[in-house]
Each structure stands twice: as C-alpha cells, then as structure tokens.
Amino acid sequence: MKKLINAVDTVLSETLDGFAAAHADIVELGEERKFLRRKALKKGKVALISGGGSGHEPLHGGFVGHGMLDAACPGQVFTSPTPDQMLAAAQAVDTGGGVLFIVKNYEGDVMNFAMAAEMAGDMIGSPIATIITDDDVAVETSTYSTGRRGVAGTMIVERLVGAAAEQGQDINALQAYGKAVNARTRSMGVALTSCTVPAAGKPTFTLADNEMEMGVGIHGEPGRRRVKLASADDIAAEMMGAITGDLAPKPGQQAVLLVNGFGGTPSMELYIMCNAARKILAGQKVLVARCLVGSYVTSLEMAGCSLTLALVEDGDLALWDSPVHTAALRWKM
Amino acid sequence: MKKLINAVDTVLSETLDGFAAAHADIVELGEERKFLRRKALKKGKVALISGGGSGHEPLHGGFVGHGMLDAACPGQVFTSPTPDQMLAAAQAVDTGGGVLFIVKNYEGDVMNFAMAAEMAGDMIGSPIATIITDDDVAVETSTYSTGRRGVAGTMIVERLVGAAAEQGQDINALQAYGKAVNARTRSMGVALTSCTVPAAGKPTFTLADNEMEMGVGIHGEPGRRRVKLASADDIAAEMMGAITGDLAPKPGQQAVLLVNGFGGTPSMELYIMCNAARKILAGQKVLVARCLVGSYVTSLEMAGCSLTLALVEDGDLALWDSPVHTAALRWKM
C-alpha cells in the first residue's frame, strides 16, 4: 500500500485536522472530531447535516459552508459514522429551525442516522427529518433489496437543498424538495482500478490490465459486470444510456451534468468523458444548463469516474447559481 | 495503459472540447484549438498568456478567466506548445495594454515562447514581456545548467500577477511583480507512482512498491533521489526543509501554502500532508495566511504531491483575496 500517511490509525484524524486548518475561515472541527461544522450559523435556518464513511472527499466535509451543509459527520474510511456523531453535530448546529439529515442509501448510513434521530429525544429541541439519496442506476431495483445506492448525485441534492435552506424554506418544504431533486437525479460509475482501505492494507478488488468494473459503487463495490476496457465514448454511452433510460428526459429538457472523478483519474480524462457525455445528451436534445467536472465524490484513489444527470425544473437553476462558499464548491462569495 | 480515452491522437483535442464546453461561461477555444481564451476581455488591461505541455491540468487552461490569465496555449502532453499558438493567442487577447508571457522554466517552453516573442513583429502591436517561473528547489542550481524547473508555484504567480493586472497595473510593473513573487516562491515534489504519456503507452519510469522519487518534476522527471517510502511527516519534513532552507523565512513571516496533488493522489492524503506541513511551519513560526489544498498542477495520473511556500509581502494578500473566476480557482464572483 502506497499512501502519503503516517499510520493507518491516524489517517482520519490527521485528514480532519489538516482540513479544518486549511479551511478555518469556513469550518470548525467538533469535539473528539465527531463532526465538521460551519463556522457561522444562521439563526432559525434549518440545519442540514450529512455524513457517511470517509474516503469520499470532498464529500461531505468539503460541502460544509454557506449555501450547502451546516455539518458533516465523518465515519471511518468507508464505514458509516455513529449516532453519537450526528447527535453532537445536531446539538452544535441546530438553531431552532429543525435538523435535516441527508443520507446516502446504504444500510449502515440509514440505520445509524435513524438511531440518531430516535435517540435525539430531548437533546435536540427541533424536529428532525431525513432525505435518503439513491441515485445509482447501476443497481437494479427490486422490492426485496436495499435499493439503489446514494452516490455522486448526493452533492446535487446537498447543493440545491442547501441553497433553498439559505433562503429560509422550512423543514417540510426542504425535505420534499430534496426528495424531488433526488427523484430526478441519476448516476452511474465505472472503475479502472481498485482502491485500498488503509486499515485493510490491500486493494478491495483486482482488475486485470484490460478490465473495468462497469457500474461500480463508491466503495469499490462491484457493479453490473466486469468487462473489457472500452473507449471513452462507449463507456459514456453505456452509462448515459442507463441514466437517460431511467430518467426519460424529454427533448428540450434542461439538466445539470456532473462528471465526477473517483480520485485517481486526472482532469484530462474527465473532460474527455464530459465531451463524450455531452455529445450523447445533445443527440437526445437534453440541454446541459450547468456542468461540473471534477473529483467531488471519490473512492480513495480509485481510477474511474461517474456521470450524473439531474433534470432541472423551475427555480432549480436560480438556487444552483446562488452564492455558495464551501471548501470544494464556491461561487459568488 | 488504462485511461478513459478514445484514441491516443485525440486526447488533447477532446480534452479541450470538453473543457471549453463545460466552462463556456468563462472561456472560448481558439481556432485550430491553438489556445483557450477568456471570453470577456478588458480593454487596455495587460494580457496575460501562459501555456506549456498538457497533462498538468488544471494548469494553465483552468486558470483562464477574471483575475488570472487571458489565454493559455496547450501543447501536446508534456510537450511545450509552438510559437504559432502564442502568436494566435496574443492576437486574440491583446487589447493594447501589452502582452505578458508567464513561462515555466523548461528549455522547450522558454525557447518556444521566445521565438513567438521574436516573430511577433508587426502582428502584435503592443509590447511583449516575459516572466520565467523557476520555483522547484529539488533541482540544485548551477551556473552551467538550465536552472530550476517551474512547477506548482507558477499558479501563485499567475494568480497574483493576474489580480494585479485586473487592477490596471502596467506591463513593466507586472513583470517586475511577477519576478518578485517567483523569487519568494519555492516548491518541491514527491512521486509514489509514475505516469503514462498516452502516446508513449507505457509508464515514464517505474518505482518499486516501497520506493518513492523525492524531488520529482511534473513530468515524472526524476528528482534528487529514489528512496524508500517514508511517512507523511518525514516526507513533508524533507520537502519543507529544502524549501525553507532556501527561502529562509523569518519568524512571524506570512506565507501562502499550496499542497498540490499530482493527479492520482486523493484528497485525504493531501490534507494529511497539509497537516504535516503546517506543523513544521508552525515550529518555524511561519504564519500560513492562506492555504490551498488540491490537484492544481498535475502530472497526468501520477500519485504524489508537492508543497509550495510563497512568502507574502504587503499587498499580496489583498491581491490574493480579490475576485477570481476561472474553472479551477474561483471566489468572490
């Protein structure tokens, strides 16, 4: 395992210390490093809290700040955080408007956030509500299974709901809006290499030199199938095909496109994939109103990327464009 | 070679197309893709043009926009661009204030920009001046050699000179300022893996599982020596030691710290390195006034990072904080 680390046991704590120091103008680290919180709170605003296993940086800590999250709870690498973290975060950032949890659809995350909500009782005075994101079309849905995973689309939900919260919407409206955004957001990923959980010390999986994992998750979990490496255009066609097949956008429909690197893939390749995805969308007359290209929802040093398409409705773009100031997403402030 | 590409020959053109489409609000691609230019020019402002081999994204195209560059000329991967590119870019973005080239110190870049300046003649009405960046302390200077390489510190020069240009400083003042900033900026890098130039198809070098290249350049050129992989703290100590040994900051000195990923290293490791570097600087009573952590000056998918320290003087921080709106660096707009 080749990593710039000191010790397997201190990976998370040193990451958080470095992050908090680098972004001390926007964030603060909570006691026992249970959460990262926004420095300046807004009285009465609904507090948005997300979290999940670490190793997906900048998600979620990089999205704490004006116009997005109020706090993020970092779990161990690829392991959901524990209820005490969400409770401590909620106590720190609740200013009376209620607390909205944004949770990626993994059983671990869902159960830990649920336990926190149940335990909140008298500790948190305000109501608690939850949005579950499940944008990964690689997983075939079925009534018996856990359902789709929450992947890169989560940041779009965090951004839009964060912007709406900033404008003073109440918790019920925000929860409904977040669910609606999630419902029109789909993602799919591909991996060219595996990643290594520091504490495990060896790669989670192995791919031959000419193989890729199509439909991979953001923990290196396998996806639809393992296939031969294909061209950027073919990969984009399969991923976009699954996404638009599911979303069925109408010609003329506006959308946000996110081309998301998994951590080990450089910018050039992401822009090539962006180019490929845009050509496909143009063919379907889907209008890319906003486009983000970068490594936003990662899987440690995994090489590969995901495509996310979020169909937008009236008002979404104005919220998208409103000021945001976080470590990883910043404009107009 | 495992990359998300269509064909080796179209890597650059598709990257540029994807980039220009994704950031169509700020940039435009020049004819024959010779350059990326800022969409909105400011009459009479000195035009800042940089460029170099591709594979270092977001440098330089990602820094085209308000408060940084007016144009960037992308060469083939790791190959400096050709004089026709600089000439075409200069013709496109010169608005009468003169043209300032910002060039990383590689013989190829220096010679190609120099030929462009010589050929400019009547094509460009305004004066042309050049700043050469050479911030890489890994290279021992000697009167006979080419001197130090220009690496990640280049983006700090581009940012500060770009901000000063936006405020209307003239070309001589900007050139002098850029040289001064370069003179108080130093970087050093380390690689944990190699990178593969698409057209070459195989890694530029190889490192054993327990080896790293200390003092590596941004093309996978070797540095000071190949050594056993060490801890983040030890690596940071060697790199910062070389940097501060050369810059000799006084206690209480303010500085900008840039922790720069080379393309294949994820955010967690960069923040661990940031944490390590800050502890060292704190020990020397150097005050980190601003801190950037991310993959800004890369070497394709190479794993590793560089540290850059830029000592700041009066006025630098105000320029740093002034509005900037580029694909890769954005604030206050």
Next chain:
Amino acid sequence: MTNSVELRQKLVAAVLQVVESHAEELTSLDQAIGDGDHGINMKRGFEAVAADAASLTAKPWPEFLKAVGMTLVMKVGGASGPLFGTLFMTLGKELPLEPSQDDLVKAFRAAIVAVQGRGKAEPGQKTMLDVLIPVAEQLEGGNRDLDALAAKGHAAAEATKPIKAIRGRASFLGDRSIGHMDPGARSSALLIEAVAGVLKEVA
C-alpha cells in the same frame, strides 16, 4: 461456578480475542462481497468494549448488555454497528437481573426480532440473520448443548455461501455474491462460539 462479574470479564475477553484474531479474515470476506471493513469495524467495537471492561462488567447483566450494545452502536459504525448494537441492547432490555436459561433463549429471540426491525431483513438474504436465527431455533427446539450451538453457528455461516444476497452491500453484486460466505454471518458464528466456549468452561 464463577461469580457473574468474573463471567462477564471472561466473556468480554473471549469475544475480543475471537474478533481480533479473525479481523483480517472478516475483512477479506468483506472485500470479496462488500467494502472491506467488517473486520476493522468489529475490532474497533470490541476493543472499545474491552477498554471499558472494568466499568462495564461491574454492572448487572441487563445494564452490562445494554452498555455493550450502546458501545457497539457508538464505535462500530457501518451496518454491523447498529445491528450488533441492537442485538446486545435488546438482550439487556429483555433479561432479568438473574437470568435463567429460558430467559436467555427468549431474550435472544427478542433481540433477533429487534435486529430484523432495525435492518428490515428476512432470513435467507445472506446476512447475520442466517446464523442468528438457526441458532435461536436450535435453542428453542431444546438442544442447549454448547458445542452443538457453536457448530450450528458455523454450519449456518457456511450455508450462506450459495445464497444470493438481497440485503447489505453484497446485494449490489447480484449473482456474483453467490459462492462467498457473508462476513456478518461469519462474525456472528465466531461470537457465538466464543460465548459458548466461556459458558462451557464455567458450567
């Protein structure tokens, strides 16, 4: 027979020992069909329990088990944290101060029901339930032999191999989950064996 504080100490030690010595194996199983952290998670949780052993084992059985469960919830994370946490917390809630064997059997079933409620899983979906439920059934059927209990756990874990996962991360694998033992099933079998071992020793 040992006094109950000593017994709780032995249980904590035995459980920690089995988890630590099988952590790598559990992680490997999770690498095959999950995200490669199950051994790490379990180890972190039971190390936290062991670190607190002095104060925990001083509590009576119900409080002890609730506190162990709460420690697991707060330290394990992932899916297994809330699930094993719920298992232990419910055992604590259900048991009287001086539990009989029958109390134990009943509480175990109640704890499993709580785990099912928490995880919304059914048996046959390739999870820890596929060990916990067969063991509970054997106990309820009247066979309280401790060796047989441990053997049942391991056989049940083994029997998760041919199952196609419907719950947990392994479900994302679909048919490719077939042929691998479920990590949580394996850890459940190991915990049962460790507990049975201590009970047998002090019996």
Next chain:
Amino acid sequence: MTNSVELRQKLVAAVLQVVESHAEELTSLDQAIGDGDHGINMKRGFEAVAADAASLTAKPWPEFLKAVGMTLVMKVGGASGPLFGTLFMTLGKELPLEPSQDDLVKAFRAAIVAVQGRGKAEPGQKTMLDVLIPVAEQLEGGNRDLDALAAKGHAAAEATKPIKAIRGRASFLGDRSIGHMDPGARSSALLIEAVAGVLKEVA
C-alpha cells in the same frame, strides 16, 4: 544525377522514414532521462513536413529548408522543435540557390551556431550538439565521405552516454543521466545517416 525537386522529395521521404521507424526508440531514450516524448515530437514534425511535401519540395533549396524549419518549429514543440527548426531555417538562410559542397559545410556550421544561440548550450553537455558539432568538424576537416559521416554521427551519439547532462531535461537527473544516450543526439545521428544515404544514392 536526380533533379533537385526529386532530390528534395527523396530527402523528405528518407527523413520521415527514419524518424517513424525509430520513434519508439527515441521515446524510450527520452523516458530514461527526459519526459518520454522525443520520438512522438519528431514524428509529429516530420509527418507535417511530409504532408506538405508537394508544395515544400517545389521551392528552391533556401526556401525549402526555411519552410521545413518553420514547419518543425510550428509542429514539434518541446526543446527539439525550436532547435531542429532553427537548424533547418538557418541552413535555408545561409545556402545559395545552387549550393556547392563548400556552401553546405559552411551553412551547416552557421546553423549549428544558431542552434547554440537558441539553446544556450555548449558541446559536452549531452545534447544534439554533441552529434552535430563532431560531424561538422569532420566535414570541415575535409573528410566528405558519406558513410564516414553517418558513422561519425552514430559514434558521437554513442559517446553521449558517459556524459553527465548539463542542459535539457536530462540535467535534472544529475549523475543519474550518466550511462544513457541523449535522445536528441540519437535523432540527430539518424537524420544525418538518412540524409547521407540519399546523397550517396544520387551521387
């Protein structure tokens, strides 16, 4: 003897052939002590020259050489683009319309001086100059045998191996540049051999 258009066509073809067939080798040499693009760069440049061959070879010698040089400058990039470009452009500038052997020898020296001015390098620094200069000296010494010329180029390229690089990217390697042939020296030797081959054929 061939007419000069035909000769220029043969030269363009020969030079393209040698660069294409050695592109991988040149890139490998550059991977060892540079950034791994020299073969790719040279190939791109001479392919551009060949693509334009019809119009280029129709020009008289001075214009032809200047245009070849300019094409290299505009297509090769890197360090070798301006340097080989300057070499050819200066040859064009120095040569009369109907050059004699003496004219060629003098122009070659002038072109080398221009390359030195552009790259600020001296002989002995492990660059293309360490092939160009010895070849020029042999010509100036009166030995105009074409085979001997080609042989000299290759021997000089070989002789860059023990040199420690002072210029070019290889200089960043310091002592580690020792033992490797300079890529630009190798390409220079190949170009000289290709040109000599054509001249010999038509002599």
